[in-house]
Every structure is written in structure tokens, then in C-alpha cells.
Amino acid sequence: MLNIPVWTPCRRCCAQNCFDVLCATLMLPEGKAAFVEAEGVELMWLMLEGKRQSRYGALKLLDFACTRYAAPCEKLVDLVS
16 A cells, blocks of 8 residues: 555645635625535534644634624534533
């Protein structure tokens, strides 16, 4: 079996691009509502707790989701407490 590192530069760039696309969708209120409905807040919280490379993208997504929209903020408070 090949011993390939999990986060190669190509994979890191691809993951960053995915987070950037999701951030772009969260600029619209419809995108924020879909993100909350699809349990995106919970997934981002799990990524933050995992303390891996994806935590910076997860934090950025939560920032975009919580800006001027109450539902993700409430879910985040429920998760933390």
C-alpha cells in the first residue's frame, strides 16, 4: 500500500476552493436557510472540534452563515452549551 499523506497541496487547494464556493452561496439568504436546514452548522462544529486542517474553512463558513441571520447563531449557541 502506498503511504500518501492525507493533505497534499492539491487536496488542500481543492478543499479551500470548496469552502470558498460554500461561502459564496452563504451570501444569499436562501443559501443560509438551506445551510441551516441541511445541518451545515452541526457539521462545521464537528470540523472545529476535530482540530484538523478543515477547521479554518469551517470557521469561515460559520462566520458567513451567522452574519445577519439568526437561525445559525441559535443553533451554534445550542451546540456550544
